[in-house]
Amino acid sequence: MVLPLIITNEGDGFNAEIPTLPGCESWAHTEEEVIEKITELARYYMKLPPSKKIKTDLKEREGNTLHYRLIF
Template identity: 60%
Template sequence: MILDLIITKTDDGFSSEIPSLKGCESWAHSEDEVIEKSVELLRFYLKIPEKKIKIDLARKEDYSKIYKIIFDK
């Protein structure tokens, strides 16, 4: 399964969103931390156990980065 993860630089940190999962949003001071929180939320929303999840940077736009989250469900 492949999902998009959108990371946006804000004035006070970074926000994240997984658009295909309603309400799956997070915020943190650093980009790495917001990615980690997003993966944790993804595991909770989809009820997936500790499995290997690969995160690849797909593209950059003005203040955002779009990552692809790749995992087996």
């Protein structure tokens, strides 16, 4: 399964959202931290076991926006 992940640099931190999972959004001070938080939230939202690996793959950068793919 592959889900889109959009991260936006807001200057004072980073917003992350998975558009295909309504309400699955997070904020953090660093890009790495927001990826960790949103991945954990996606795991919870989808009821995935901790043993299930989730890989992040940077697809493209577009200004202040980063487009990733979450790969399960």
